[in-house]
Amino acid sequence: MYKLRRYLTKLFVFTVILMAFASLEASAARFYLSPASGSYTSGCETAVNIVIDTEGQNSKGADAILNYNPAEIEIIDQDADMPGVQIKAGSKSIFEIYPYNSVNTSTGKIYLAGASMFSSYKTAGSGDVYGTIIFKSKTGVSSSNISFDFSPGSTTDSNISAVDSSDLLTGVANGNYSFAAGQSCVEDTKPPYIVSTNPKNGERNVLLDSNISFVIRDDLSGVNLDSVVVDVDGIEYRRGDSGFSYTGDKSSYAITINPTNNFPDGRKVNVEIDAEDIRGRIMSTYRFSFNEPIVDGDPPYITSVTP
Numbered sequence: 001m002y003k004l005r006r007y008l009t010k011l012f013v014f015t016v017i018l019m020a021f022a023s024l025e026a027s028a029a030r031f032y033l034s035p036a037s038g039s040y041t042s043g044c045e046t047a048v049n050i051v052i053d054t055e056g057q058n059s060k061g062a063d064a065i066l067n068y069n070p071a072e073i074e075i076i077d078q079d080a081d082m083p084g085v086q087i088k089a090g091s092k093s094i095f096e097i098y099p100y101n102s103v104n105t106s107t108g109k110i111y112l113a114g115a116s117m118f119s120s121y122k123t124a125g126s127g128d129v130y131g132t133i134i135f136k137s138k139t140g141v142s143s144s145n146i147s148f149d150f151s152p153g154s155t156t157d158s159n160i161s162a163v164d165s166s167d168l169l170t171g172v173a174n175g176n177y178s179f180a181a182g183q184s185c186v187e188d189t190k191p192p193y194i195v196s197t198n199p200k201n202g203e204r205n206v207l208l209d210s211n212i213s214f215v216i217r218d219d220l221s222g223v224n225l226d227s228v229v230v231d232v233d234g235i236e237y238r239r240g241d242s243g244f245s246y247t248g249d250k251s252s253y254a255i256t257i258n259p260t261n262n263f264p265d266g267r268k269v270n271v272e273i274d275a276e277d278i279r280g281r282i283m284s285t286y287r288f289s290f291n292e293p294i295v296d297g298d299p300p301y302i303t304s305v306t307p
Helices: 002-026
Strands: 030-034 037-041 046-053 059-067 073-075 097-104 109-115 128-137 143-148 159-162 171-173 175-180 193-198 212-217 229-232 235-237 244-249 252-257 269-274 286-290
Touching: 037 046, 046 059, 046 175, 059 128, 109 128, 128 143, 212 269, 229 252
Parallel strands: 030 171, 037 175
Antiparallel strands: 030 046, 046 128, 059 109, 059 143, 059 159, 073 128, 097 109, 143 175, 193 212, 212 252, 229 235, 229 269, 244 252, 269 286
């Protein structure tokens, strides 16, 4: 009887441990900075994205709190109509509102809070841009870093809230950046643009198992690769998805989409491309289509008779 009781006790403890690990794995979510590193021209504006990845979990809100050294870098105000220094909030498709958006230039703290009242949000396959920090180095600074305020188990730091208000955030990745003298700074006022696509707009007889490829460029700050979204007949592809591949750098990316399914036979295929540059200039949605069926509007006719 004693041995049985001891066995049941061990089994109970083991089960509790397994449940704890399962709960931890199910609650995984992360924040990371993109790019995580880079070399930039001293005194020129550049940008880093705050990326959120709920790893398939539903979220009702998030708080990103980051630390930076105000003696080394300056955060550029994103909205002159709002008091205090602001950072650029992410897409409204992530959260309905961003009720708190502020930069404390004395303490070196960045705050960005997003929330949804009537819906939940989750990433599917790759992270989304939660916010963008525009910054520049101060005179004589050769390197600096931006890091998340995060301690596992804490409720007063960065967090990603589940629908039941529990904290999903289990990991973060910070950024470190270097600065060197270079060309003079030029203000970036133009968004990215599409140079070419394959298939071409209006092309017919495209094989149903073909890939879609295009070249996207930006002449100044560069293309923000994390912002590129390619919609193929309602299915979106982003960096990190299995069907999304690319070569090149921020000035010019050659992007290839290998669709999940073959194109439908006998129906037009519609493609939409959205993107913005590192400075946050948004490109107008680029649309093209191919394999549009030829509409036969003429009835049969007789060319000759015999006799």
